Amino acid sequence: NTPDQFVLQFYLDEQGLLWLATINGLYTFNESNNTWKHWKNIPGNNNSLSSDKLLSICPDPVAPGKFLWIGTEGAGFNRFDKLTGHCIRYDQKDGLPNNVAYCILSDSMNNLWISTNNGLICFNPANKTFRNFTDEDGLPGNEFNRQTAMRMPNGELMFGGVDGFVIFNPR
Numbered sequence: 504n505t506p507d508q509f510v511l512q513f514y515l516d517e518q519g520l521l522w523l524a525t526i527n528g529l530y531t532f533n534e535s536n537n538t539w540k541h542w543k544n545i546p547g548n549n550n551s552l553s554s555d556k557l558l559s560i561c562p563d564p565v566a567p568g569k570f571l572w573i574g575t576e577g578a579g580f581n582r583f584d585k586l587t588g589h590c591i592r593y594d595q596k597d598g599l600p601n602n603v604a605y606c607i608l609s610d611s612m613n614n615l616w617i618s619t620n621n622g623l624i625c626f627n628p629a630n631k632t633f634r635n636f637t638d639e640d641g642l643p644g645n646e647f648n649r650q651t652a653m654r655m656p657n658g659e660l661m662f663g664g665v666d667g668f669v670i671f672n673p674r
C-alpha cells in the first residue's frame with residue numbers, strides 16, 4: 504500500500520529504494536525494513552522541495568546514488584539530495600522558460616532535458632546553463648505533456664506534447 508493514491512512517476516534506485524513522485528510530495532519506500540519516508544515543501548524553507556505537486560523523477564547522470572532531479576507542476580525543478588532531503592531549486596528566474604517541468608531525462612553527456620509548457624530545455628548541471636528549444640527550432644509545438652518521455656536504447660530522447668512527438672539525438 505502506498506501512502507498516496509496518486510503517483511505520477513516512480514523510480515527504483517541502485518540501493519533498492521523506491522521513490523514516488525506524487526501530488527502530495529516525494530515518498531521513498533525501503534523494502535528491507537518496510538518503512539516509508541515523506542518529503543514535502545516547507546513554506547519559508549528554500550532547502551525543501553519547491554512544491555508538493557511533483558511530476559517527474561530523474562536520477563542524476565553523474566551521481567545517481569546521491570541526487571535525484573524532481574520536476575514540479577508550477578514550481579520548476581529541484582536537485583534533491585537523497586541523504587539529507589535538501590534541494591537546490593531552479594525556476595524561471597534561473598532560465599527555465601516555464602515553471603512546469605513535466606519530464607526530465609538525462610543524456611550521455613550528463614545534460615538534463617526538461618519538457619515544459621514553453622518548449623524543451625537542455626540544462627547542464629555542471630555549469631548551470633539552460634538552452635531552450637521551441638517550435639522556432641523545429642519542434643512540432645511548445646507545449647509538452649506529463650509522463651510522455653523516454654530514453655531510447657540508441658541514446659535518442661523522445662518527448663510527447665499536444666502537437667505530437669519529437670525524437671532526437673542529443674549530441
